[in-house]
Amino acid sequence: MIEEENDEDILKKGVTFKSVLKNLLSIFLIILGALFIYGGILPDAVIGWSTGFMLICLGASLIQMQKKPTDPIRQTLTILICSLCGLTKVRNYENGDFVFRRIDKCDKCDDMMEVKQIYSVRLKKPTESNSEAEDKKQIKNSEKKLK
């Protein structure tokens, strides 16, 4: 468990640093573009407009680009529950896992465990949706209970 958490920290730092840098750059480009359009920095209004428009497009595409690299940094977890004794287990998602499928033997009573839920959690700090953060907390809490 400790090793996994260390990996998480490394990923968090790498992603946040890059995304902060890209955010600043894209915001800077959009503001600069707006200045060209509305500020009238250039004497020729047409060149000012087109330059500003290009800068805003560049900034906007930078914001969209940064969303893609965050996708692989997700962890999918499978929650298993034993229908006999109610023991729950959280482990990494494996190919072929789906809800209600009976896989893995229960540690307690050797009965087959059923997939209760499949979670997808982000390893970096979630900024867009809080629901995912809550999911992660719930998983961590359930892990603690198991121990």
Ligand SMILES: [Zn+2]
């Ligand atoms: Zn059991």
